Amino acid sequence: ATGTVLAQAGGTPQATGADGPRKEPIALHDGGKKPVVVATAQLPGQSGSAVVGELRIDFLNSLLKRPGLGEIRVVDSEHRVIASNSGYRAFQKLGDERLDALVAGSALKVGMAPRPGSVLYRSGGDHVIAAAAPFVGGGAAKPLDWTVVSWQSAKGLAIHEYSLQNRTVLAGLLGLAVGAACLGWLRIIVVTPLRELARRAEALADGDRRTVLYPRHHDEVGAVTRSLEIIRQQLQQQRKQAGGRTPVPAGRN
Known part of the structure; x- marks a missing residue:
């Protein structure tokens, strides 16, 4: 409960300095140069003790690198970029008002939960299709309030x-x-x-x-x-x- 490390494995922890384990099962540490996902699991029968694991953002980036998906960004509630399938600067903004509006619109609740949204717009004389899907599947990752944004040129789509x-x-x-x-x-x-x-x-x-x-x-x-x-x-x-x-x-x- 005091933040003392009883056992450690792996590399050097990035999210240090806390007084004890986090109460949230999954949280984002944004105090460093790179975002770090911190997962906490309380030990049953051990009051105040928990297993804390850090997921480097490179693992999340590797999940996004699949062909045919266009440009992908994972942003938080403040529209800061957390992960991407291409080069980016951590915690930078999307840099496009249309994408920001799309993310904000997809975060609005339609019924019981937010719904994915999409938009078609022109950029540099080309048609671009963009889509945003918030994390609404439930589970421990829901409190992160993240949104996946993807966009690509309409010419790159597999249309006959x-x-x-x-x-x-x-x-x-x-x-x-x-x-x-x-x-x-x-x-x-x-x-x-x-x-x-x-x-x-x-x-x-x-x-x-x-x-x-x-x-x-x-x-x-x-x-x-x-x-x-x-x-x-x-x-x-x-x-x-x-x-x-x-x-x-x-x-x-």
């Missing part, structure tokens, strides 16, 4: 229409990527060699006999390039055979 829309967008992006790849291939393999071939053919027609024509690829364009190279060699050979005679004017007719 959204899945169909996402697949349509994916198919469109894949088609666009394939089209861009085909255009790039045509430019590299066909368009650029054709432009180079046209430029070399014009230079050959204008009298350029020195520039050797090399085919870039062994295809139809390359075959035409090789034919032009044969013509260039023949014209160059004719010029050498002409010797000192008056050269025939070269160029376009």
Whole structure:
């Protein structure tokens, strides 16, 4: 009853300094940097003696980390964050007036007990679905007056229409990527060699006999390039055979 520790197991207690065991079966210790859930069970036949256990908040956080649940926060009666499935600062506020209003509305009694509530709102051009469910199942945890808040984008829900829309967008992006790849291939393999071939053919027609024509690829364009190279060699050979005679004017007719 005086707070003297008779036996201890586990790590160093965080909720210390009390004069004796707490009267509440479960309480929240908020005097440190991290919230600690303190559970107390009175020993039968031992007046004033009790077994006190501390549940680190990491255990509660691990229960919330399940796929498909969105962002989850466990808040107390003052809307302070106690646990979460993602990064957070202990005892910070929710930081959203709509979520605060949702938690406050779910805490109102409808009939004999509070009821879970939900809301749909827009945030940053996106639809967000949020829900809040207070601890109303009874038991030792009911006096904590905690509420579970969850929210996520409507696009992340497993709705057939959204899945169909996402697949349509994916198919469109894949088609666009394939089209861009085909255009790039045509430019590299066909368009650029054709432009180079046209430029070399014009230079050959204008009298350029020195520039050797090399085919870039062994295809139809390359075959035409090789034919032009044969013509260039023949014209160059004719010029050498002409010797000192008056050269025939070269160029376009």
